Amino acid sequence: MFRAIQCRLALWYVGVTALLLLVFATGFFLYVRGTLIERVDDTLSHVVEVVSRALVIETGTAEVIDWQKSLGSDPLTSAALEDDHIDLEGFDPNRQLAWSTFAEPLNLPLHLSRTPETVPMGGDRWLRQMTVALVVGDRLLGYLRVSHPWFEVTQPSQALLWDLLLGATVALILVSISGWFLARLAIAPLQESYAYLKQFTADASHELRNPVALIQTNVQVALATADPATQQQQLQVIERLSRRLSRLVDDLLFLARQESGMVPLNPQPCHLDALLLAVVEEQEPLMQQKAMELCLNIADPPVTVPDQQAYFVWGNPDHLSRLLTNIVNNAVQYTLEGGTIHITLDQQGKYYRVVIADNGRGIPASELPRLFDRFYRLQGTALPGTGLGLAIAQSIVQAHRGQIQVESEVGQGTKFTILLPTPAKDRQG
Structure with missing residues (x-):
């Protein structure tokens, strides 16, 4: 019985801890992933703002943008883009690719988006992109698409996920072991009380059985005889045993009330x-x-x-x-x-x-x-x-x-x- 109680307590302890760990790990994972995405999006927005402004200013009154002259000739800009893993693509007003930092064209349709979005490149490769139109007055100069590799979000997220899974597994193993011992400690007073109750019940039964048996015996003797003197003697014995039994019951009730706290001390x-x-x-x-x-x-x-x-x-x-x-x-x-x-x-x-x-x-x-x-x-x-x-x-x-x-x-x-x-x-x- 106590082993089953210990198992249930340990399972409850492990289950509640596992639920708390799941909530914590999920919240932490989503927070870190959201922070990584926010960082990438901020980088994209900043690059789009800086590059598009520079292109508009550089172009001036020209009809088309000289992408190579405006972006490809600045080594500092190229190094900064490489450090941030940023790739740029320039499109003419007809949406035809005019210039790109990619080694191979992406062959992705042009889709205007003032907010970053995630697009597939094929296989398991994804990009986070942002596309804006370059306009001077009412004149469309072209389009700028800025891309950032999505693996900078997925790789740290996957590493964090595995770390959380490993940490949660180790934590659950430790919690299971500690939960088993804590459950044993928790039911120890219960086992002691149960053993004490069994001993008390056995002792009380023994003490109560003796006077009850004597009372029954004396009643049977009194009923079996017609001698008034004998009956009187048996009744006196019964009365004495009844007092003893009543005193025993009073003592038992007093102890039970004292230890249960049912009756206040009333000092x-x-x-x-x-x-x-x-x-x-x-x-x-x-x-x-x-x-x-x-x-x-x-x-x-x-x-x-x-x-x-x-x-x-x-x-x-x-x-x-x-x-x-x-x-x-x-x-x-x-x-x-x-x-x-x-x-x-x-x-x-x-x-x-x-x-x-x-x-x-x-x-x-x-x-x-x-x-x-x-x-x-x-x-x-x-x-x-x-x-x-x-x-x-x-x-x-x-x-x-x-x-x-x-x-x-x-x-x-x-x-x-x-x-x-x-x-x-x-x-x-």
């Missing part, structure tokens, strides 16, 4: 220390059940920050509370009874820093890279949860342009560090 002014205190208060009953010790330290803000602006952030308070709850709750769950949790809040330059450390069993170094993956659970754990808590925490931190880091050592405990940007005016250093 509001809030105080991070107040949110942290509220989360700690919510987790205290659990800590007391496990006889755990909590060490909470909220550092004084910098002296340049007023008290009412201490730990002030722009963010979504619900999301930030969920972030802190997930991390603190993980610390409580994975710390043994009688353990200690240290929570610190301070400001480090451009960031507020929240450190949540426990002295629990720790996390193996091999599992740390996958800790924030969806549905990832530590090996050998039997604690309740969906495996989405840390993925949600990371998503919230990234949405607030912050960072989350984890350090852990087996048997020593785990430390999570959350960095959230401070308002610009409160940044120090």
Whole structure:
């Protein structure tokens, strides 16, 4: 599938580039050819004007033009005409050829034209010609035909055409190669997203299948027995599984909306220390059940920050509370009874820093890279949860342009560090 997409992208890229090259090459060719023709026509017009004026003046009151005396005797004029590849023909009033610079007569009919025109000489030879009548008053002295070889237009045009074809071919080959690699780069995120979607779908299906199967089993047991006590027990199990399933669906929807950008962040002014205190208060009953010790330290803000602006952030308070709850709750769950949790809040330059450390069993170094993956659970754990808590925490931190880091050592405990940007005016250093 992706190879076909890559081929189509590359073909589109090459096709569009080929079309642009064709338009450019055609325009450039026509421009150069038009410039060459214009140059030849200007030369013809200039020669006709100069020579015809000289002939009229030289002839004066004579009845006929002495072509040889007027044009053939001037070596400078002959050399200039040869340099410009110009040939002249003089005709008497009866349109009979009287004088020519051509080695052999052209045998072309005389056709008056005040504008240059292209005429064939036979074979593949062509001339660009201009013919004018020489008139003094009402007296016709003859005709002047000026010719210029057309190969001075066709040869450079053909050379330019071959150069453009060669250049366009080489360019298309290079574009084809680069287009293939660019198409591969373009679909790389798509392949990654597709692989991620497949993995996510497989994980979600696995996590959803288990509670659904248990609910069905308990429903069947409840329907198969007439004992009210047994039915009541099965209904309680169903209710508990339904809550778990509902929590899992909520977490999945939250992650999907966060990553798709469907739901805006809607930042509001809030105080991070107040949110942290509220989360700690919510987790205290659990800590007391496990006889755990909590060490909470909220550092004084910098002296340049007023008290009412201490730990002030722009963010979504619900999301930030969920972030802190997930991390603190993980610390409580994975710390043994009688353990200690240290929570610190301070400001480090451009960031507020929240450190949540426990002295629990720790996390193996091999599992740390996958800790924030969806549905990832530590090996050998039997604690309740969906495996989405840390993925949600990371998503919230990234949405607030912050960072989350984890350090852990087996048997020593785990430390999570959350960095959230401070308002610009409160940044120090």
